Amino acid sequence: MLASFALLTACGGRPDAGALALNTAPAADARVSDILIATTRKRDSRPDTYFNGERSTAISYAQASISVPPTHEAGAIEWPDSLPGDPEKAFVARSAGYLADKAAFKAKVNARLAALPRGERNVLVFIHGYNTRFPEALYRFTQIVHDSRFKGVPVMFTWASRGKLKDYVYDLNSAAVARSALEETLVELSGSRAEHITVLAHSMGNWLLMETAVQARPENRRLLSTRIDDIVLAAPDIDIDLFKAQLKKLGKPPRPFTVIVSRDDKALRISRTIAGGKERVGAYSDDQELAELGAVVIDVTDLDSLDSTNHSKFAQLAQLRPEFRETFGRSVAASTSDQYRGANLGEDLGSFVGSATQAAVTLPIRIITAPFSYAGGP
Template sequence: MTEMMANADAPHSILTFVCSTRQEGHGGDEMRPDGPAYSLQILSVPPDHHPGQIERPAFGAPDPQHHIMVVSTHEMSEDDFRNQLATNISGRIGSNRDVLLYVHGFNTSLDAARFRLAQIVTDGRFGGIPVLFTWPATNSIFDYEAAREAATASRDSLANLLKDLSEVPDIGRIHILAHSMGTWLTMEALRQRAIAGSPSLNGKLGLVMLAAPDIDLSVFRSQLSELDASHFSVLISADDRALSLSQTLAGDRPRVGALDPRKRADRLALARLGVKVYDLSGKSDGLIDHDAYADLPDVVRSIGAQIGRQRIQDQDVTAVLGQRPVDTQVTAAPLPSAGASAIPAGGNAPTDGKSASPQAGSTPAPPSAVPAAPAASVQ
C-alpha cells in the first residue's frame, strides 16, 4: 500500500518522439538548413496536475512535483528515430500501438508545444506513443507572414514524417491533432502523401482532428478533395479572436475555424465539407478562445476516449468524436461529456459500411443543454 501511494505521488513520465524543423540557437524562429532534427525526449507531468492546465513556474527552476518539464533529450538520426519507434511499438496490443501526432500552431515556442502535448496525452489518457512535429512558428504575433512561410517550408518534412510513421512495423493507427496554422501545414502534408499515392497512409490513418483551423475555406475544400473526409473532425469557435485577426490579415477571407454554425450560410458550408464539425463557441472562459480544444478538460477526455477506445481486430478506422450522423440534414448533437455541438455532414456513411454507436458509458446532454441549430437540407 505504501508503495502504491508513493507511485501516486511520483511525477508521470511521457516518452515523446520529436521531429523538428526549428533552427537551434535562434529562438526557434528560423528553418534548419540541413533538414529536420530527430530526438527522443522524456517529459514529466506533476502528480498534482490539473486537467486543462500547463503547470509552469512563475520564476526559478521547475519542480517536477508541481510543474510540467523536460527531463531529458536524446538526439538521433532519422534511421534511429524509426528504429526506436518500432522498438517501442513492438509487443503492444490494441490502441496502445497507435501514434498521436501533434502539430502546433502559430506563435508557439518549442516548450509550449511539447508541454501542451504532455498535457493532452495526460488529460486524454492516451496509451499510445506521442509524436511532436515542431516548426519555426515564431514567438511574436506580429510575424504572421513569416510563420506562414515557415509552415510552407516545413511541408516536405512533415509529409516525410507521415511516410516514416506509416511504414513502422506493427504500428496501429496514426491519429493527428493539429492546431491553428498547424492545421494548414497538416493538410498540405496529407495532400502530398495523397498525390504520392498514399492518401490513407498505407491504411494506417486514424482520426484527424483540426482544432481552430486557420485555413481559408476554399483552400480547405481543395485540400480535402484529395482525401477521405470521413477521417476528419474540425473543432471550431465563432468566438476565436485569433482567427478573426487572421481573417483580417488574409484580406477578410473566412477561416474554417471561425465559421459560425448559427448562421445558415456557414452551417451549409460546413455540412458540404463532409467532415465532422464540433462547435466550441461559448464554452471557454478565455479572452482569445483559441486554445479551447485543450483548455476544456472534457473535450480532451472525449478526444482521448475516441482515439484510445478498444477496437475489434483493430479494424475500426472511422472512429469519430461523438455520434455519426445518419440523416441528410444539418443537426446539432452534444460532444460526449463536453457539451459542444456537433454538426454532421449530410448523409456520409463510414467507409467500413457499419453504423457507429455512441461511446460506451457516455450520456448525451439533454437537448436544452445546447441550443440546436435549425435543421436545413443540404443541396
C-alpha cells in the first residue's frame, strides 16, 4: 500500500535540510510574501533548515520571506533545480529567522496589522497536513498567499510532521500533541488587532483543528467562535463518524464553515484503508449530508489536479479568491432569501476571472449549501 502511494507522490527529490538557503539576487518581477510562523517542530541547527520533523515541548516562532517567480503557474510550486535557486524561475527564500518568543510574535503581528489600512487588517492562518516537511508547508502557504492576492498578515501553524509516508501514526500523534499549542496560537491571534481571521486547514491539519476546538477551554472556544470569521476545511483527513461527533460536541456553528471535497482523492483513499474502511470527510460521497451538518461544500471532483494524488486541488482555488468569495456570497444570500432546503446551488460556477494572467477560466466545481444565516467575512 505504501509502495503504491509512493508511486503516486513521486515527483523528484523532496526538499530537506538546507532547503531555505537564502538568495538575495535582484528579480524585479518576483513577488515576495512575508510569512509569520508558530510551530511545535523542533529547531534544527543545520544551516538554512530552521525546523525538522521532531516534536518540541514548547512553541517556537519564526518569520520567512519567500519570493515567487514571474513565470509562476497558479496552483503550482516551482521548486529550484539547485540551491539557492533562481528567483526568476523558482520559489526562493529571501530571508528567514527565529523570533524570540510569543511576545515578539504577537508584536510582529500587530505591527504588520497596524501598517495596513482599515478594512484590510486580516489574518490568514494555514495548518498543513500529513507527510509535510517544513519547507513544503512554507512554500505551499506562500503559493496560496500569492495566488489569492491576500493583503493581510499570513500566519502558518506548522506541527511536527516527519514528512515520511511510513510515519502516518507518528504524524497523527504529533497533531494530537499540538492541540494546546494551536489553541494558544489562535487565542493570541484573536487578541490581536486583526479585523478578520480566516483559518485554512488541509488534510490531517483538519483533524488537529477540529480536535483543538473540541478540547479548548469553554472561554477560549467562545472567544474563537466570535473572532474567527471563516474556517475552510480542505480535503479533511477525518473519519466521517468522528467528524459528526465533533460537530455534535461543538454545537451548531454561528456561521457556516467550508469543506472542500474530491471523491477522486487518492491520498484519502489510502487513508481510508489505513482507518479500517471508514470514509474520510474530504472524499465523502454525500455532499448533501455535509451541507446539512452546517457546511458549505465545494465539490472539486471534476477539477483537473496539478498533482497525481488529487489531494491538493484546494491550492488551485486560491487564484480565484476575490471572485470566488463574491460568487459564494451571492449563493449564500440566495440560500437564505429563497429558503432553499439543501438546494444544489452549484452546477458549474462558470467563468471566473482570477488567473495569474487575468484570463477567464471555467471551473467544473459545485457549491452545495443548506439554509443558514451568514454574517459575512473578510
